[in-house]
């Protein structure tokens with residue numbers, strides 16, 4: 001039996017949701033280029049596309065917007081949990097637990113897409129309530145008149161965002177929405193394939209996304225730009241890091257052997273926000289890491305991934321770094337739920353093999369006679 005560490009190059013399902021061309025650095029949701037979706041679409045429309053396989057007409061778009069807006073509020077017992085949980089909790093742990101709590105209450109047999117809408121609508125509320133409570137601020141209830149992205153920023157800040165911030169948030173959420181068989185989506189499918197419930201599957205996805213090799217890299221990337229402190233220290237920092245065997249966070253990808261198209265798009269949004277917020281110096285440090293990193297690591301086909309500029313964008317939008325992976329999750333929930341629904345249409349229990357390398361036939365020794 002062949003060992004494929006990390007399941008590299010193993011396909012576990014056929015999909016019509018997302019296609020990645022890792023060599024040319026291209027990404028398509030349901031056949032539409034990510035560049036077109038980022039330029040012309042919005043969160044609700046792209047979510048509909050990912051869930052249902054087609055762009056919605058006007059009526060369908062209105063219906064999905066209304067369904068998402070109606071489901072934003074969270075049950076009181078979850079708000080109470082958020083108020084009582086330790087203020088220094090990791091926000092991904094809070095989100096994971098709150099999603100799990102939602103699952104305890106939802107015993108309905110309603111169609112999975114309806115549960116997917118509920119989860120997608122409620123995740124920004126969980127995140128913003130926790131952030132405001134831990135800062136000693138009053139929670140801001142969702143405003144159903146605002147779009148999904150606008151409302152998220154509104155609940156975080158307590159005031160309506162300007163059009164540049166709203167559009168940036170919308171685009172960032174589109175870019176994070178799905179990415180084929182990434183680690184967190186796979187984690188969801190492992191759980192779903194046992195015919196467990198959707199909330200349990202999503203809880204697994206959140207757990208997998210938390211790690212710094214996956215969705216946690218956006219915060220690590222920003223930390224690295226801040227640590228560097230000035231543009232002229234970038235080269236020395238990168239060389240030192242690589243010489244000591246460490247990784248440049250926000251660089252490298254299992255599938256992309258080219259520049260991640262999402263990073264290309266986010267870079268321009270990060271540049272614009274940096275200008276608007278007067279934070280050009282931090283952006284220029286990141287740009288220099290990008291340039292020198294590509295020169296050195298590009299020889300091994302290692303380039304910036306989505307997390308490289310996402311951290312900067314989320315930071316400029318006002319999110320604290322420990323919230324970045326939760327913002328990622330607030331968008332990836334669409335992809336997780338879409339893949340679970342697609343997989344369950346032709347379910348097969350996910351159960352790979354391990355190659356046994358230990359001994360066989362060892363003699364059991366009573367504890368009194370052991371060394």
Ligand SMILES: CC(=O)SCCNC(=O)CCNC(=O)[C@H](O)C(C)(C)COP(=O)(O)OP(=O)(O)OC[C@H]1O[C@@H](n2cnc3c(N)ncnc32)[C@H](O)[C@@H]1OP(=O)(O)O
Pocket residue numbers: 006212213214215217246247248249250251252253254255297300302305306307
């Ligand atoms: C949303 C996302 O999840 S995108 C990914 C976010 N994660 C990060 O940015 C963390 C940094 N990046 C990484 O750790 C990796 O590139 C991963 C985990 C994303 C993918 O890596 P894998 O496909 O498993 O490749 P693997 O970890 O085996 O690395 C292959 C080689 O590239 C090198 N490499 C990979 N990424 C980096 C990096 N960021 N910096 C320096 N070297 C790197 C490894 O050291 C290794 O070198 P070697 O062959 O000389 O030993």
Ligand SMILES: O=C([O-])CC(=O)C(=O)O
Pocket residue numbers: 178179180181182183253254255305306
């Ligand atoms: O595809 C991957 O392995 C990681 C990634 O970029 C994502 O989940 O968006």
